[in-house]
Amino acid sequence: MRVLVCIKRVPAPGARINVSADGLAVDTAFLGFTTSPHEECAVEAAVQLVEDHGGTATVLTVGPPDAEEQLRYAASVGAAAAVLVPADGDVDPQRTAAAIVAAIGRLEGRDGPFDLVLFGNESADSCGFQVGVRVAHAVGRPVVNGAKALAVDGAVARVERPSEAGLDRYALRLPAVVGVKEGINLPRYPTLKGRLASKKLTVETLDVLDAAPAGGLTTQRLRPPAEQGGSSTVILGHGPDAAPAVVDLLDKLGVLG
């Protein structure tokens, strides 16, 4: 089977997120970058499906040339092909979806259809909750988000997702689109062999963003929320001797029962 996974390069923030002087981006001067967590699990899910059923996992990103780092990381854990749709800066969700649809059209026209297209449920940075759904509508395939389990059984993708009441199950006829959530699996670490293979991988570039029209949501600026707390932390004590003070507090807060 052929699986496409759409991933996003995002900063890996520590304790706080600083904004660049122009207010348009996260200040990444002192930050590393990573694959958005849900998508890291989507890559693992794709690699496991290919291990079980044969075929190939392809990763695709709409992002800066540096996003090659995340594409190669995906290759180091088992993706066989990688596609970069070059973009400068933030791309709005409708335009991102349109570019991915165009890229899928090109790839499928040349190499045949993807049985599954996987997305993260939402990206860690912009949290738009929509690109996968938009792509699914544009290509006319069924889509379910929030997948915490995914298995392929013949021509059907079986998806489980938690709900308020328990667990919902879906059965999607392939080809289908699935939005994956972290927790669906524990992503593997790259092996030495995988790292070496990823260095040799040719990343294909598809310039399809220019033809994708801008959407109706336009970012004006980013700003951090007002700082909370700060130096007002009450120190209850040091080491095990603090236990009585902690229990006094639990009692005062009414949770001792």
Place this chain on the structure above:
Amino acid sequence: MSTLVLVEHDRGTLAPATLEALAFARTLDAGAVEAVALGAAAEPLASELAEHGATAVHVARHELLADYGPEAWGHGLAAMIAACSPDVVLASGTDVGNEVLAHAAAITAQPFAANCVAVTIAAPGRATLTRLRWGGSLFEEATMTARPLILSAAPHAVDAARSPVEPTVATRDVEIPTWAARTVVVDRVERAPGLTLATAPVVVGGGRGVGSAEGFAPLEELAVELGGAVGCSRAVTNNGWRNHTDQVGQTGTRIAPEVYLACGISGAIQHWVGAMAAKHIIAVNTDPDANMVSKAGYAVIGDLHAVVPAITAEVRRRRSVAE
């Protein structure tokens, strides 16, 4: 102008987040606030929705709306948008709310802004808004041009509030493509009622500082003693020490207990956004400068492996004295 609020319900059981969305809709000052409920099972919810300010409840009737299905609900909502021509369509930014709005936005070819905390409507079809990025650790200010404006309200951005009006129900049959049946729930497993991480009154959380899977045993003991649940940070799940179902954070569970005892957790953004709704936070950490310590209301400086058993022992001692 008018605002249509999506009623989130599970076969007739109302999701409380809907009432927040109704309260949020009133802050928009965008004309009448009406509700749209997908599926005839939602009809009996009309009086509760009217209690919370829905001046009309539009019920969409179709056999594919008997149970939840993302595509059926998306098409059902799109049909109601076509029928009611609202200026604003709003839902709560829950998993279901964001999913249905994304579908409706894709079908109507309109933009969608998820998890808004403030919206100003400059004119019909034009808004400036503030929405959450990074699970709430960063605000995005954006402009939106759309008919209708499709928005979700960040959970807990406003509290639900009563604003009683006379209930009015209008039920109509809607057209939904038959193929939308392909993504309707085919089967479900009901969870036994009981304590969950999301609803526990006390959560005892452990991070990298716990050091191992076995290291969680004292945290489990304290959680049992306090009638609470055990949580953990992403570092713990990534190390395979605990299941992802215990993970508190942006990509895990959002908790809102009375007390969160955060043990050996540095307090990175990823974790903090899942824990920040706790009413009171007690951090236990060897590092007095840890982010979790500076953000918490209370802290114990010390090694959790000594502190946590001492707290459990003290709780037990007081209980035995009280008896």
